[in-house]
Amino acid sequence: MDQNLIFNVAQLLKEPVGATRSATVTADVYRLVPELAESGIPEASERPELSGRVRLMLTGDGILVQGDLSTDLTLPCSRCLEPVVVPLDVALEEVFTPTIDIITGQAIKPEEDDRALWIDEHHILDLGEVLRQDVLVAVPMHPVCREDCRGLCSTCGQNLNEESCNCAPEPDPRWATLAALLNQNE
Ligand SMILES: [Zn+2]
Ligand SMILES: [Zn+2]
Known part of the structure; x- marks a missing residue:
């Protein structure tokens, strides 16, 4: 499966504030979060593919990325261990900040501490780490096959x-x- 989580935003950074791009993003959930491949039931389903539309908008601070991505995950029921399909939804909303001035080529010290939100010196914006963190938060800790599962x-x-x-x-x-x-x- 092809992942497209990496965007070259050099052109977008040169445009007026408010300029946008949109794209369809797909990510292999097991590649993003290998821990899930171990706790999941790979043979019970195809590799889950997180996908959806994202919008990149140039703001005064950087590039605002918004989008809704979803897939279905097959996990073991936390009581009886039978496979249970749970919907996984990730609402993405993050501002990525440049580390280099697109016009002058001068380095900028980003106010943002989280390096996952830095656009690198080659003007590459990478959604991978942010999505990995969002998926970890969105995965249910104790999925059950049904509310009255007797385990x-x-x-x-x-x-x-x-x-x-x-x-x-x-x-x-x-x-x-x-x-x-x-x-x-x-
Ligand atoms: Zn169960
Ligand atoms: Zn018994």
């Missing part, structure tokens, strides 16, 4: 959505104190 038995591993098992239910720790009191009275 796996902690003793025998049986998927309790399919069949119940004969293991004794775990005593609820909240009742332990009460049970101790009752035993004293007997």
Whole structure:
């Protein structure tokens, strides 16, 4: 899959404030966030491709990038480990700042500390790191296949959505104190 997260903005930087470009962006989520390829279920689906339209606009401070990207991710249910498809939506809105003056060629010290938001000395704007951070935030921590998923038995591993098992239910720790009191009275 082709990724196009890198833009040469030299021409845009020479235009009047308010000038825009728009582009369709695609990103391979597993390449962007390799941790997800490990926790995901790669064989259950094709590699997820994050895609959508973005708009680049020249402002007084730099280049404002806005866009909505989305895909579907297949993740293991946090209770029963069966694959669950979750929509992943990333709303991009960041200002990238130049590190070199496009007209004079002089270096500029950006006010922005986050290097992910710097346009480099070759006027390259790279969405990769920003998208990586946004994807990490957008991925659900505990996806469930359904709200009432019963999960796996902690003793025998049986998927309790399919069949119940004969293991004794775990005593609820909240009742332990009460049970101790009752035993004293007997
Ligand atoms: Zn489940
Ligand atoms: Zn069991």
